[in-house]
Structure formats: C-alpha cells, structure tokens
Amino acid sequence: MKEEEQKKEQDEQEFSLEEAFVQIEEVIAHLETEEITLEESFQEYNRGMQLLQHCNNAIDRVEKKVLQINESGGLDEF
Numbered sequence: 001m002k003e004e005e006q007k008k009e010q011d012e013q014e015f016s017l018e019e020a021f022v023q024i025e026e027v028i029a030h031l032e033t034e035e036i037t038l039e040e041s042f043q044e045y046n047r048g049m050q051l052l053q054h055c056n057n058a059i060d061r062v063e064k065k066v067l068q069i070n071e072s073g074g075l076d077e078f
Contacts, residue, residue, distance in 0.1 A: 017058050024051050 015023075027048040031041055 017055055020051050020055050020058075024048055024055075027051065 027044050030036060031044050031048075036044070
C-alpha cells in the first residue's frame, strides 16, 4: 500500500496547476452530490486537501522565482 501512495504523490507532482484546478473542481462536484457516502466524502476531502497542497507548493515555487528575478534584475531561477 505504501508503494501506491508514493506513486500517487509522484503523479500529483507531474501535473500542472491547471490540471490540479480541474481535479479540485471534480472533487467539489462529487462532494456536492447526494449519492456520496460518508466514507467517500472523507476520501474526496483528503484528495482535495492534497491537491490544494500541491497547488500551494507550485505557487510558492513560482513566487520564489519571481522574487529572485526582482532582486537580481536578471533571469536567474531560484
């Protein structure tokens, strides 16, 4: 089971912010359905939180690059 979690983490790191936003919208839509079970809602909530963390990390990386560019005036990446 641990191997599955590592693969899932790796897969999440390989997709773009736009793809993550689409997946978050899918999670929200699924959570809003009346047919969802309590267990499924917990799983979807967890998936959504992981996607949000991925987005936050990606945005932080971009912000650091922008701050580096602003400080040096060049095109150096962080």
